[in-house]
Amino acid sequence: MSEFRYCKLAKEWTLFAPERLKRPKDLNNKKDIYLGEIIHDKCPFDLEREEFTPHEIARVSQDGKWKCRVVPNLYNALSIDIPFQSTRDSFFEKSSGFGAHEVVIETPNHDKQIWNYDFNDLINYFTILQSRVINLKNDDRLAYLSIFKNQGEDAGASMSHSHSQIMGLPFLPKKIKENVEYQKEYFETHNRALFDDILYEELNYEKNIIAQNSEFVLYCPYASQFAFEVKIVSKKKLASLSEFNKSDLSALCDITKEYFSKFYAALGDISFNMIINNAPYKDYDVNTKNYFRFNIEIKPRIYKEAGFEQNTDININVILPETAAKIYKESR
Template sequence: MGPQRDDPLTGRRTLLAESRAGRPNDLDPASGAGPTGEGCPFCAGAEHRTPDPFDQLLAGDGAWLARAIPNKYPAVGQPEQGLAPGLHEVLIESPRHIDRVGQMTPRELRAALTLAGRRLQAAADDDRFAYRLVFKNQGRSAGASLGHVHSQLIALEELPGLVVEEVGRAERFFRDHGHCATCDLIERERAAGVRVVAQTERLIALCPAAGRQPCETWVMPRGHAPRFEQWVAEADALLELSDMLGRLVPLIEAAIAPHGLNWLVQTQPGGVSDAAYHWRLEIVPRVGSLAGAELATGLGLNVLAPEIATQRLRAALQEQAQ
């Protein structure tokens, strides 16, 4: 059997990537590693310990701000490597040894978002890949193995099952209503007001009604925009997004401490029209782990109502502004 396997009963797909078992792990207490950055391959000065970058953003003095490198322990890659076909990159988001978004400077955050957009665009330009995702595993509970702040890009030739379902729902909604489901959601949430955390000229942040975890927050453009990589390429839009995330993510980190979080840049995949898809950035705290009911049913179990989470995050934003 190959590295890409489908369960005949449930339809779930699993990708075998046995080489990932050898990843370094400085977040495992048994490793004896500490948070000082000593020996970290992602820090400035350790570039010789990583593959040559696909892309990097440089400061005025020539020092790098963010780098995209091949993942040395890929989940997907070349079939001759015994992997399911795809692309797997690491996006190193700071030359400093910091471990969370809340420690990033505004310049570092802008560079990280710019690099994410550029790598998503590069993957989109490759006709092999129908699906592209930038995701962050921050903290041990969120699946991180190295503490140094970073994201990853994964690109696949086929759409995952959940994405196929979302694409189908998006196209059906557009066919039935003449506008996109996300635009509809934004207008309904703005009218209700109870789950809107923050708004700017271009962006809205809200705690989705069916959020999977406490303080789960989605950031989306208020105007229709299918692709993150195109939207963030505009300088004013990039500044607005980095400013919102720079204010909001540290508050989420504080609210869920000491737990980790994932963030997922959901951009337009193949198989869905521009008019039907609307990009979003999902910030998903990892306060609870998947237990038996979730594994068996796929249902989410959230112990904090999104409406209460919204009130807490709004209050924290107001206090921050004072």
């Protein structure tokens, strides 16, 4: 059973999840190892290996076969079946590990990575994510969904089969809460969304823009924290995947496909984290789209964070965004 413990010094929770220790590792397509013991010869995310995952939550099928599935994380750090309870622990405070923890198996093909996806693969992926954002919103115990993809060992992935994760939390992480409040205040002062102003200035500045279509801009942020970091940001007033219509999804797939073909041409098979930022469930209403923009962050893990970064939260980036954008633009 996992639990959150509150750090009074950092004013933030830590999630303790001992179950995660038992996760299998199959990177480099080696046999799955379960604390040194072989459990499967084959990957549990493959076609016709469905019995090795917990009961299915959602799927996208074509021609009678699944193309994308969502299942509970077998090595879950959070559990949806327990109540969210906060308790005093003498001077300290802890909470039960309530929350959602799901795995999105993006493709039945073990060897297909995101840079190999065609338009149809990406439509399936974003459609199933959209269905989870809409469905989990009905659980009013959840305040926030963290949707992310860890690709490669340096990004924290333990399985090579292409997948993403969804974690639903009963509270807003401090970083998210502060950022959303800041964007709200910006809107109240300027009557414009902060992201709209950033996009306007980045488009004027031009050097960091890699590509754009009618609905999205792909660029290396002016103050990128990571080498070759990019953002994909909605130009329209969209705050969450739940608001996307078919043509929004289609434009998102186009720009994502364009990015990952450039990513692979420029950087090859390297580790990265992809974070899909939707407006939090907490306080979400018709006004949210005034100040919050749906966006995707992709952070390649080329250089490791070290002591200075951990001490100060200031990243040292050895590649200027205009250099990274130029390399991306020339890569195809």
